Amino acid sequence: MKKLNVLVACGAGIATSTVVMKKVEDLFAENNIDANLIQIKIAEAASKQDDADMLISTTVLPTEYRIPAIKAMGFLTGIGADKLKDEILTKVHEIQAQ
Amino acid sequence: MSDNLVEVSDYLREPLILLNTAFKTSKELFTAINATALENGFVTDQFLPKIIKREATFPTGLQLEHRGIAIPHTDADTIKQEFVAVVVNDEPIVFSRMDDPEQTVGAKLVFVLGLNQPHAQLDMLQALMSIIQDDTLVNSLEHADNTDQIHELLSK
Numbered sequence: 001m002k003k004l005n006v007l008v009a010c011g012a013g014i015a016t017s018t019v020v021m022k023k024v025e026d027l028f029a030e031n032n033i034d035a036n037l038i039q040i041k042i043a044e045a046a047s048k049q050d051d052a053d054m055l056i057s058t059t060v061l062p063t064e065y066r067i068p069a070i071k072a073m074g075f076l077t078g079i080g081a082d083k084l085k086d087e088i089l090t091k092v093h094e095i096q097a098q
Numbered sequence: 099m100s101d102n103l104v105e106v107s108d109y110l111r112e113p114l115i116l117l118n119t120a121f122k123t124s125k126e127l128f129t130a131i132n133a134t135a136l137e138n139g140f141v142t143d144q145f146l147p148k149i150i151k152r153e154a155t156f157p158t159g160l161q162l163e164h165r166g167i168a169i170p171h172t173d174a175d176t177i178k179q180e181f182v183a184v185v186v187n188d189e190p191i192v193f194s195r196m197d198d199p200e201q202t203v204g205a206k207l208v209f210v211l212g213l214n215q216p217h218a219q220l221d222m223l224q225a226l227m228s229i230i231q232d233d234t235l236v237n238s239l240e241h242a243d244n245t246d247q248i249h250e251l252l253s254k
Contacts, residue, residue: 011156015171015211016196019223042156059156060199073197077160078231 001096004035007048007067009057013041016058016076023075024056027085033092045069053095056088068095104221106182106229107253113138114183114210115245121187124153124170124208131183131210138179140212145176149210159193159203164233165240166203168193169226171211180219182226183210184248186240206240229254 008024010017017039028035040048042059049055055069058076068091074084113134121127132146149172159168168191190204209226213219229235235251242248 011152011158012171012173014174014213015169015219015223018220019227022220022224058196060197071197073160076196076227076230077162078227079161079163 001034004033004054004092004095005052006035006037007040007045007052007055008037009040009042009045009055009059011042011059013039013044020056020058020072020075023072024088027088028092031089031092033089035092054091104219104225105253106222106225107249109180109182109219109222110184110249110252111138111140111181112245114140114181115248116183116185117242117245117248119185119187120189121185121191124168124191124193125150127185127187127191127208128153128170128210131185135181135183135212140177140179140181142176142178145172145212148172148176153193157194157196157199159195159205160230161195161201161203162230162233162236165207165236166190166193166205167230167236168203168205168208169211169230170208171213174214177212177214179212180214181210181212182222183212184208184239184252185210186242186248207236 008017008021049065049067056072074080128149135141152172158170185208187206190206192202195201
């Protein structure tokens with residue numbers, strides 16, 4: 001199975017993405033998903049997307065991306081966190097099936 | 099939360115706990131935090147312009163189940179000494195939502211995060227997210243009478 005490259009972004013690349021990184025790491029570990037997680041500022045996403053399979057972000061997405069992009073606010077507020085996990089896993093499985 | 103080695107209270111700085119304030123806008127709040135933080139050498143002179151700009155571009159309002167809160171923060175290079183400032187305003191202050199700037203939340207409780215090590219504060223940030231997900235605790239914070247109570251509530 002291909003190793004995924006996943007961008008984890010927030011506005012400054014410092015606070016909320018740190019929390020989301022950990023949540024995604026745990027989620028991937030629990031589900032035996034092999035992935036590199038790369039913490040970035042959202043402004044860097046457009047230039048880094050060519051080397052990545054997926055973007056997970058806590059901010060509004062300032063532009064359209066060629067890779068799947070998921071907003072991960074649920075990891076911060078707890079609201080809809082389970083649904084968010086399902087959404088990420090579904091997307092990962094879609095990418096792996098390609 | 100008690101499993102965390104680092105607690106949010108470790109990041110509290112006495113002059114940066116502001117209770118019963120009457121700020122009308124986030125800018126007023128940032129101006130007050132900046133004045134105290136500058137005076138104490140916690141931030142550079144770029145902190146205020148950068149946090150205002152950052153909040154306008156990437157807002158930090160979070161809609162919780164029963165209320166809004168906000169966690170404004172900005173670039174690491176404006177922070178000389180790390181802190182978490184706590185503001186409890188008498189009336190909700192309007193913040194745009196992190197996930198949708200077209201929508202706003204009203205936040206009485208605001209945590210201004212002064213952080214300068216991108217990966218080092220995971221424990222503190224996780225503790226903070228656990229705190230905001232605890233409605234009873236957030237309610238207690240909003241009704242705290244003094245800074246000791248804030249310390250105590252954020253040590254859990």
